[in-house]
Amino acid sequence: MKKGFKIFLLFILLIAQKQFSQGINPNFDFSGIKQFWNIVNILERNQEPNSSEWSKLFNTPGYKVLTSGEFSKAFFKKNFRLVFMPSKK
Numbered sequence: 001m002k003k004g005f006k007i008f009l010l011f012i013l014l015i016a017q018k019q020f021s022q023g024i025n026p027n028f029d030f031s032g033i034k035q036f037w038n039i040v041n042i043l044e045r046n047q048e049p050n051s052s053e054w055s056k057l058f059n060t061p062g063y064k065v066l067t068s069g070e071f072s073k074a075f076f077k078k079n080f081r082l083v084f085m086p087s088k089k
Contacts, residue, residue: 029060029061029062031060031061031062032057032060032061032062032063035053035056035057035060035063036057038053038056038057039053039054039057039080039084040080040084043080043081043084043085044084044085044086046085046086046087054073054077057076058073058076063076
């Protein structure tokens with residue numbers, strides 16, 4: 001690839017990154033993602049997360065909102081088990 005084209009491509013990528021990052025809300029809380037993957041890792045070993053691990057997930061801001069109205073904690077537990085535990089497939 002020619003050097004001029006590489007510089008042009010880099011320039012375009014930097015502009016695109018700047019443009020798309022302006023719409024991202026810096027106040028989003030992603031703590032539920034880490035806890036979600038902790039639960040998934042346990043379930044994939046065909047083990048049951050303990051109550052403390054479930055509580056950490058459901059106490060994150062996103063899951064608090066979801067479980068306060070739309071879904072129950074039991075809904076998530078049941079469906080996470082069905083999806084991620086090998087013995088439930």
